[in-house]
Each structure stands twice: as structure tokens, then as C-alpha cells.
Amino acid sequence: MSALFTPFEVRGTRIRNRVWVSPMCQYTVTARDGVPTDWHLVHLGSMARGGAGLVMAEASAVVPEGRISPEDTGIWNDAQAAAWAPVARFIADQGAVPAIQLAHAGRKASVVREWGEGGRRGTLPAEEGGWSTVSASAEPFPRFAAPRALESDELPGIVEAFAAAARRAVEAGFEVVEVHAAHGYLLHQFLSPLSNFRDDAYGGSLENRARLVLEVVRAVRAAVGDDVPVFVRFSATDWTEGGWDVEQTSTVAGWACDAGADLVDVSTGGLVLAKIPTGPGYQVPFAEEVAATSGVPVNAVGLIDDAEHAERIVAAGQADAVMVGRGFLRDPHLAMRWAQELGETLEYWPGQYARALPFA
Template sequence: MPELFTAIEFGTLQLENKIVIAPMCQYSANNGEVSDWHEQQWANYALSGAGLCIVEATAVQAVGRISYADLGLWNDIQRAKIKALLEKIKRLSPMPFAVQLAHAGRKASSRKPWQGGGQLASDHEQGWQTVAASAIAFQADHQPPKALSLDEIQNVIQDFAEAARRAVDAGFELIEVHAAHGYLLHQFLSPLSNQRQDEYGGSLENRIRLTLEVFQAIKAAVPEHYPIGVRISATDWMGEQGWDIEQSIGLAKALEQLGAVYVHVSSGGLHAEQAIEIGPNYQVDFAHKIKQHLKIPVIAVGLITTPQQAEDILTHHYADAIGLARAILYNPRWPWHAAAELGAQIAIAPQYLRCQPHGLKELFKSFKSKTESFD
């Protein structure tokens, strides 16, 4: 059996294979609520054959959205609509769904990417005043964020915990904490964006404090043994002056001690002048370096597009699971094609069994949903 199609455990959650659909913002929510787009998109994910889907960055506060069209879990209406949608999705497929809880910090109040991107002013009808670790804008033409007070930091922590409770009630089977890509928790981690003089700034111990406290608050809010993972940016791509791999290793080890079930390793997003060397596997080495210091699984991402490429990462022990984002948007049946290429068997909905390629009768096995919806 190819490594890509062997089971893996994230704490108490077992996946049928090591293909993880990584979070991808859809910029299609209404007041933070799921829309018709999410219904078709999540159903597509559910039928893909992946082992796990982590849905897009979901804001714990209204001001924590990247854009006005981001998903949210800061109120019970949002929770109820997600719960109804997940109940539908789980009648289609037994694949587990997770949510990435997030706060965009100074990178919030943005236009949708296909509207040109860029930040909206706080007085724009679809904009608002952003917040951050320090009053340092992401770009020179952005309105400076408001530095969070100690009381406001505690509110953020509490709102992560409340969103986590809603996530569990909505039916998500795992929570991922978003501490990457230049968003709020990453803004506290990096000395480039965090110039505070209190207990949340300065030393590495102080800069990682908020991420650890958010993790602990979520852990206290959810049922015992409920799995929580964390996504981090391994480096700012800004040399020694920024957040780097050594600091990431320290954070990852601290998260493991607190009970994180995996670390999802990405990079960048913190500084407008980052110099990223993009190419196949360009972030995999970061995952490998972090993995050497942990016992919990590490998920690798970064222009992983072919089945053999993913398999090689696992067989060479560079990572324990593979995160796919744009590759699976482009090819929603990527896991099927990977199974065919690597000689594995994959479970699919029985309605699709007739599409099996000639000579590949052993490729597919059918599954039944938890609610026996196909009977």
C-alpha cells in the first residue's frame, strides 16, 4: 500500500489516508454565514476521496475577517447554518470535516481578491478598523492597525474559545488554529510586527504567549481528547530579523507539550517585502526540520501537485501527511488519480462506480455514509 493511502491519526481522529484538503478562503459568505457556494464546494470536497477537509479560515470576531465575505463563528446564527450544512454533507460522505479558526489582525478589512485585493479604509461601508500586536501597518498605503490592549487580548482569547465551542456543536471533528500567513497570531509571533513592551512582546517566550494561551483556551472549551492542530508559518522569509525556523521549532515543541495533535507547516505572509523562493516542495524542508523535533504528525504543503511527489515526501519521512490546496481546486478528483497512479484502492460514493477506467476494477471501493443515505 502506498504511504499516501495508509491511515493516520490526529489524536483521536483517524483518517483513511494522508491527503488533507488545506484551508482555502472562498470569500463567499454573507455576514459570516455559509452560502450556496459553500454547500456545493463542501460537497465537492466530501466526495473527493481525501482523508480530511479543513474548511477555510473562519473568523472568531467580525473584525477578524480577512474580507467582509469571510466565514465566521462569532455568533450562534453562523453556528446553526454551518451545523445544518454539515448534516447534509455527512449524508453524502463519511469524510471528517475540520475548521480553521482565525483572526486576520492587521490584514483584515480587505477586498475580495478578484476585486483587486487591497485594504478597505475603516470608513468604507465594507471596511473597519483593524487591530494587531502593534500599530504597524502591513503595507505603507494601509491604515495603521490599533494595538490591542491587554483587556482586548483577553477578549480575543475568549472569542477563540467561544468559536471553538460553536465549532464542536456544529459538527466539526477537529479544530485547526491559524497562527500563520501574517494574521493576528503570527503578528504576535514575529518581531517584525510585534514591538510590544509588555508580557506579549520582546522575548520569544512573550511573543508565543498569545498562541499558546489561545490553544489552551480552546482546549479547555472543547470536550476532553477533542483534536486540535495548529498551522504555522515556519519563516517570514525575511532573514534573521523576522520569525524563523528555529523559533518555529520552539513554538511547535511548546504546542506539542500542550496537546496539539499535529503541526501544519506553511510559511510567509507576514511582511510585504518577503522574498520567497517558490518551486515544487518549497516549504517541505521546513516541515522536515520541525518534524525531527516532534512526536506528533507534521503536515507538509507547498506546490505539492503530483501523486509521486506526495508519496516521496512521505516515504522519505519529510512529513507525515500532505496538505493540498490549489491542486485540489484545479483537480477535485486528485485523490482518485493518485490512487490510480500509485496502485492503491480508494473509497468513493457508489454512484461513481460506473466511471471506473477500463482495467482498473480494483481502484474503487464504495462507501456508505454514516446515515446510510444511499439505501
């Protein structure tokens, strides 16, 4: 049997295979109220129907000012959770595990969405619906407006916002929650010495810079109980000398699992502008190193575009699963197609699509 199509189990949750859908921002909430739309149901549901093992909804803000753009989804109120419920239910009805990524963009919030704005980039002006941003320190992301450094007495509110969002997510039917501590967003901003210049208990040493992430993980674990898997996404490197790196990632990954996380989702970059040597599977070695040095389960991401490559990653133990983004955008039935290419016969091909078997 293909390693890629063996089940993965965590805290009693059985994931039918190891081809998982990455969280991918859609910037599609035109009402700007954080409430997911029919787009999200069809977008995510099609990938569940297409055979993915786990389908993770996009980075969803835990507070309004945590959105990347005004068009982001949220899960900071009950109306949003209620709108997410049919999405989670449909994903589960197709046999996939519904998951959601909980996020706060910090200094990378309040920006023009990546598409549909005539090529504009950067901070959205207040007169167009933008807002002031916050971060670990008052250092801006290049070409963005400067944030305000969070006061230490504001940080418990951030922690509680993540916990409350996790609670709503589970009530809405999501079976896995992920804490977003990567890609230059708020928790990553606290982790990296390139963006955290604090001199209090949340700055300086690695233990201090990791404090907020670990407080969030503990609070999320307490909010969702013992049965719900909790993932954490880290960027394993800032791709910049003196920044966050894979050694620090491995250490904090171990601490995160001690705090209640179950799996680390290993990506890279996003904190500063950097030259990144991309290519097929370019981030997989980081996932492999984090797994080897921390002993925690990991998944791998980053231009994993063909079945044989994905199979090798899992079969060789470089990662426990792969997350795919662009490939699923091109083909929502990617998992089914990969199974065919690897000679696997899956029992969960939709009966309504039986006439299409096998892929040409």
C-alpha cells in the first residue's frame, strides 16, 4: 500500500490519508464582516469531495484587527461560527477531516487584498476601511505602515481571543484547529529577533520570545479539551542571517507539544523580505530536520506537485503528511488523481462521479 494513502490518527481522530489541503486565503468576504460565504463552501467542499484527507480552512482572524485584509474570514463571533458550520459539516460528510487555522496578522494586517484591486499592494488607508496595526514592537514590515507595540497587559486578551476562537471552531464542527505562528504574522513577530525588540518577559531570550505562542497553545488546548487535535504552523527560517531559524523552531516545536500541540506544520519565510530559493519540495528538509531533532510529528509544504514526490516524502519519513495548496487549486480532485497514479484504489470515490473513473 502507498504510504501516502495510509490513514493518520491523532488523539482518536482518523484522517483517511496524508494528502492534506493547506489553508489558503481567498480574500472573498466582500461584506467585510468576517463571515464565510458560499465561495468557501464550494471551494473547500470540492477538495473534500476530491479525496483529501484533511481540509484546512484559511487563516481566520481571532479579532477584527487580526485580519490580513478586510475581506478575510474570521471566527471572533458567533455569526461567523454559525456560517462556518455548514462548511465543516459538508467537509466531514465527504469523509475528510475539517480543520481551521486561527490567526492574527499583527503588523501585516490591514492590507489591500492580493487580487481584485488593480494590482495595488500595501497598507489599506483608513478612509478605505483600513485600521491601525499592532505587533511585538513598533517595527514595520517593509513598505507597510508602522504598527503599535502591544503593551504587556494586552497580551492576555490576545491569548483569550485565540482560545475563544478555538472553542467556536469546535462548536461549529471543525475537528482540528491550527495556531498560525508562521509567515510573519503576529505570533511569528514575537518569535523572531528581527521583529521582537521587547525588554519585558516577552522579549530577549528564546524562552521569552516563545512565551506568547506557548500561552496561546495552552489556552487553545484548554478550550478544546483533550480530544481535539491542535496543530501549530511555524516558519522554520526567516531566510535572513540573525533571524528565526530551524534550530529555534525545533526547540519551540518541542515546547509547543509539551504545552498541548500534537503536530507541527512546517513552512518558512514571511517575516521580512528575503531571497528564497524555491523549487519542488524546497521546504521539506526543514520539516525533516524539525521532526528529527524535536521528535514531534510534522507535515511538509512547499511546491509538492506530483504524486511520486509526495509518496517519497512520506515513505522516507521526512514528514508524516504533505499539505498541498496550488495543486488543489488547479485540481480539486488531486488526491483521487494521485491515488490513481500510485496504483491505489480508493473506496471513497464519489458514486456520482463513478463514470469518470479512472482518470484519463
